[in-house]
Amino acid sequence: MVKRSILAAALTTVCMAALGATAAKADLLSDITSAKKIRIATDLAIPPSGMIDSNMKPTGSDVETAQLLAKDxxxxxxxVQTTGATRIPNVQTGKADIIVSTLSVTPERAKVIDFTKAYAALKSSVGCLKSVDVKGWDDLKGKTIAVSRGTTQDTELSKMKDRNLQIARYDDDATMVTAAVSGQADCVATSDTIINQIGVKNPARPFEPKVLIQNFDLAIGVRKGEPQLVEKLNEWIATNLKNGKLNEIYKKFHGSELPAEMRG
Known part of the structure; x- marks a missing residue:
C-alpha cells in the first residue's frame, strides 16, 4: 500500500509538472510581455510589403504594420527575416512569436497555425508580359509560370492538375521576380502588387495581371494554442482598422485602399 501511495504521488507530481509546462508553453503573450520584446517573421524581399530601403532599413506595408503593433x-x-516557405516553421519552432508577412488565410494553413482576423487583403493572379496574349486559363497551357515555393499561389496552381500548367518554383519572391525581370520567366503567379513591380524594375519588360487566382485575406499567424495572444491581436487589428491606421499603411505602399467591408 505504501509503495502504491508513493507511486500515485509520483505520478501526480509528474502530471502536475506536465500540466504546468503545458500552461507555461501556451502563454506566449506573457512571455512577450515579460521580455518586453516581440519577434515578428517578415519577408524583407517582397516589395512593397517588405523591403530594405536606401539606408538599409526595413520598410514596406508589413514592416510598418509590425512597427505600429510594437509601438502600441x-x-x-x-x-525575423523569412521567406514564403519558412514563415510558418518560424513560429512552430519558436524562432518568431508571430508572422506579419503577406500570410493568406487558407484551410490548409489553419490546420497547423492559428490566424487572427484579417488586417489587409491580397489580390492574387497569374501575371504575364503585357505583350503575351492571355485572356484565360486555357491560354496558359504550354507556358511556364514562375511561383514562389510554399505560397498560396503555389498551393492553388498545384491543385489545377487538369489544366496541365508548367510550374517553375523559386525559393522566394525575390528570385522569382528576378527571373521575370531578367527574361527567364514570361509569366508569374503572385500578388497583383508584385506583378506590377516587375515593370518598375525593368521598364522594357512590363507585366500585368492576366488571370485572377483568388482574393485572399491577410492575417497575422500565431502558433497553435495561444488564445490570449490571438485575442489581444484581434483587438489591436479591430482598433486600427476602425481608426484608419492600417488602411493608411496599405494605401501608402499599395496605392489603393483596403476593401470597404474590411474598413467597416
Whole structure:
C-alpha cells in the first residue's frame, strides 16, 4: 500500500509538472510581455510589403504594420527575416512569436497555425508580359509560370492538375521576380502588387495581371494554442482598422485602399 501511495504521488507530481509546462508553453503573450520584446517573421524581399530601403532599413506595408503593433504595445521589435516557405516553421519552432508577412488565410494553413482576423487583403493572379496574349486559363497551357515555393499561389496552381500548367518554383519572391525581370520567366503567379513591380524594375519588360487566382485575406499567424495572444491581436487589428491606421499603411505602399467591408 505504501509503495502504491508513493507511486500515485509520483505520478501526480509528474502530471502536475506536465500540466504546468503545458500552461507555461501556451502563454506566449506573457512571455512577450515579460521580455518586453516581440519577434515578428517578415519577408524583407517582397516589395512593397517588405523591403530594405536606401539606408538599409526595413520598410514596406508589413514592416510598418509590425512597427505600429510594437509601438502600441510598448515593445522592442525584432524582425525575423523569412521567406514564403519558412514563415510558418518560424513560429512552430519558436524562432518568431508571430508572422506579419503577406500570410493568406487558407484551410490548409489553419490546420497547423492559428490566424487572427484579417488586417489587409491580397489580390492574387497569374501575371504575364503585357505583350503575351492571355485572356484565360486555357491560354496558359504550354507556358511556364514562375511561383514562389510554399505560397498560396503555389498551393492553388498545384491543385489545377487538369489544366496541365508548367510550374517553375523559386525559393522566394525575390528570385522569382528576378527571373521575370531578367527574361527567364514570361509569366508569374503572385500578388497583383508584385506583378506590377516587375515593370518598375525593368521598364522594357512590363507585366500585368492576366488571370485572377483568388482574393485572399491577410492575417497575422500565431502558433497553435495561444488564445490570449490571438485575442489581444484581434483587438489591436479591430482598433486600427476602425481608426484608419492600417488602411493608411496599405494605401501608402499599395496605392489603393483596403476593401470597404474590411474598413467597416
Amino acid at each position: 504595445w510598448g515593445l522592442e521589435l525584432e524582425f
